Structure formats: structure tokens, C-alpha cells
Amino acid sequence: MNRAITINVEADLIAARGARNAVDPHVPYAFLVEPEYSSSGRVEDVATIFLTNRECPFKCVYCDLWKNTTPARVSAGAIPGQIDYALARLPPARHIKLYNSGNFFDPQAIPPEDFPAIAARVQAFETVIVENHPRLCGPACLGFRNLLPPTCAFDVALGLETAHAEVLARLNKQMTLDDFRRAADGLRRCGMGVRAFILLKPPYMEDSVCVEWAVRSLEFAFDAGAECCVLIPTRGGNGYLDQLQRAGEFAPPTLTALEQALDAGLQMGRGRVFADLWNIEQLAACRQCGPPRAARLNAMNLGQCVLPPEITCCP
Numbered sequence: 250m251n252r253a254i255t256i257n258v259e260a261d262l263i264a265a266r267g268a269r270n271a272v273d274p275h276v277p278y279a280f281l282v283e284p285e286y287s288s289s290g291r292v293e294d295v296a297t298i299f300l301t302n303r304e305c306p307f308k309c310v311y312c313d314l315w316k317n318t319t320p321a322r323v324s325a326g327a328i329p330g331q332i333d334y335a336l337a338r339l340p341p342a343r344h345i346k347l348y349n350s351g352n353f354f355d356p357q358a359i360p361p362e363d364f365p366a367i368a369a370r371v372q373a374f375e376t377v378i379v380e381n382h383p384r385l386c387g388p389a390c391l392g393f394r395n396l397l398p399p400t401c402a403f404d405v406a407l408g409l410e411t412a413h414a415e416v417l418a419r420l421n422k423q424m425t426l427d428d429f430r431r432a433a434d435g436l437r438r439c440g441m442g443v444r445a446f447i448l449l450k451p452p453y454m455e456d457s458v459c460v461e462w463a464v465r466s467l468e469f470a471f472d473a474g475a476e477c478c479v480l481i482p483t484r485g486g487n488g489y490l491d492q493l494q495r496a497g498e499f500a501p502p503t504l505t506a507l508e509q510a511l512d513a514g515l516q517m518g519r520g521r522v523f524a525d526l527w528n529i530e531q532l533a534a535c536r537q538c539g540p541p542r543a544a545r546l547n548a549m550n551l552g553q554c555v556l557p558p559e560i561t562c563c564p
């Protein structure tokens with residue numbers, strides 16, 4: 250990793266940003282329950298708590314998660330308190346995602362002294378899922394896993410982003426494909442599950458190859474041991490991507506590309522594949538064909554099978 254390039258990109262990224270949103274370190278910035286096709290083959294409710302904590306130290310060029318973070322480490326006890334706050338307001342669910350706009354095993358984000366209290370709050374769930382950078386996977390993952398009862402599965406979601414090595418190097422993810430393989434392998438060997446996040450059409454990738462590379466990235470993730478992959482249409486709005494868009498180095502993917510990537514991913518039959526439908530209205534903006542196409546993607550997420558295509562009048 251070339252540190253000088255990283256520092257230059259980071260300075261540009263920060264300069265291009267707008268302001269953070271106002272967040273409260275004692276309240277998660279969002280929480281919800283939604284259905285998901287589970288590893289058991291049933292559609293089951295999953296609670297997701299979006300924890301408020303310090304910003305991720307990696308500064309990927311496409312990331313906008315810093316918007317709902319704090320500039321400083323939250324105090325010990327704040328994260329368990331946030332979980333209590335959300336669980337008191339959410340309906341029951343079988344599984345839980347603790348997503349923190351960064352890395353669960355970054356000690357500046359989630360204070361490790363809170364791990365026992367966090368584990369105590371989620372021990373009744375069948376699956377606990379956290380997100381983490383591949384380079385931050387290590388003994389702490391197993392340490393947290395061992396705080397959970399054996400009946401509780403523990404999955405770590407890793408950002409692969411793309412298997413295109415040259416594009417990955419330009420994303421400032423500060424990770425190689427080998428780092429991803431190593432992290433996934435280590436987690437699997439210790440009995441933990443692996444999910445992978447894959448960007449559909451990251452910056453620096455041509456439109457004509459974005460579906461092909463999404464599919465190759467799915468194959469890479471499954472080969473590395475992922476059991477579940479999420480296709481995320483790259484979205485602008487973090488300041489830097491908007492600059493890249495003006496320079497012709499980024500444009501969001503089309504809805505057609507997302508449909509093609511999900512179709513191909515499901516046809517692989519290697520594991521669960523989901524299309525991230527957060528903000529799908531932006532891609533499915535056409536009043537005529539947008540809503541039925543978005544509904545088809547949602548039904549495919551929940552059924553894990555390819556459905557007949559909807560009639561389309563735009564890309």
C-alpha cells in the first residue's frame with residue numbers, strides 16, 4: 250500500500266465532504282426490522298441496529314458512512330445503551346445485525362470493554378452479524394464469538410467491494426484480495442460465518458464491464474468462503490464521488506445492471522445473494538417501470554430465485 254497516495258486521497262476526500270449529521274452517542278442513528286431469506290431457507294425477521302460511533306479510520310473513496318458518525322470515541326457503556334434503546338422499540342426478530350458505519354473490531358469505534366455487555370444483550374438471537382474490515386479480523390473476532398452462546402451463530406460481513414485488483418487498489422480500501430481471502434479463511438476456520446459486500450460499478454470502472462465484474466466478485470467471495478453476498482449499487486453523494494462523476498470517472502449503475510447482476514448471482518447457486526435496495530427509488534426513478542422492477546428485486550431477495558423480467562421502458 251502506498252501511504253503517500255493514501256494520504257493525498259484522504260486529504261481530497263475530506264476537503265470534498267459536507268457536514269456530518271447531528272448524532273447522539275447514546276442513541277443508534279437508525280434501527281429497523283425487515284425480513285430476509287435466512288441460511289435455514291426461510292424468510293425470517295432480522296433486526297438491524299445502526300450504531301453511532303467514531304468514524305472508520307479507513308477512508309474509502311466511495312464511502313458515505315462517515316455522515317452518521319462521531320469524531321471521537323464514544324464512552325464505555327454507550328454502545329450497550331444504544332442496543333437497549335433500539336431493542337426496547339423494535340418488534341421481535343430472530344437475527345440481529347449490529348452495523349456501525351465501520352468496523353466492529355476497531356477499538357476506537359466499539360470499546361472492547363463493552364463486548365461482554367453487548368454479547369449479553371444479543372445472546373437470545375439465532376444469528377449475530379457485525380461488519381468489519383478484513384485487515385481488522387483477528388483474535389478479537391473469536392474472543393467476541395466466545396462470549397456468545399454456542400446456539401448463536403456469529404457472522405462477519407466483510408467489504409470485498411470488487412475482485413478487480415486494479416480498481417480495488419484505487420478505492421483506498423487499503424486492502425488486497427489476499428487480505429480478504431486471509432480474513433475469510435480465518436473466520437471460517439474458527440466457525441464464524443462470512444458475508445461479503447460487493448459494489449456494483451465502483452468508481453474507475455466502465456459501464457460495459459460492471460456486471461461482469463460484479464459476477465466475478467461474487468465468484469471470488471464464494472470461493473473465499475462467503476456464504477452470503479450483498480450487491481450494493483454504488484451511490485454518489487459523499488462529495489468525492491460527485492467530483493469523480495464530474496470528471497467522468499464515476500457514474501451510478503443502471504437498474505438494468507443491478508437486475509443482471511442479481512439474476513447471474515442467483516443462477517450461480519453458490520449461496521445467498523441479495524441486492525441492496527436501500528434508496529432503490531433513485532435507480533428505479535421511472536414512474537412506469539421503476540416500481541414493478543424494484544418489487545421484482547425485492548421478491549427475488551426474499552425468494553432467492555430468478556423471476557420473469559418486468560417490462561422495461563428505461564435502462
Ligand code: SF4
Pocket residue numbers: 305306307308309312313314350351352382408422
Ligand atoms: S472500510 Fe467501510 S466504513 Fe470504512 S471507509 Fe471503507 S467502506 Fe467506509
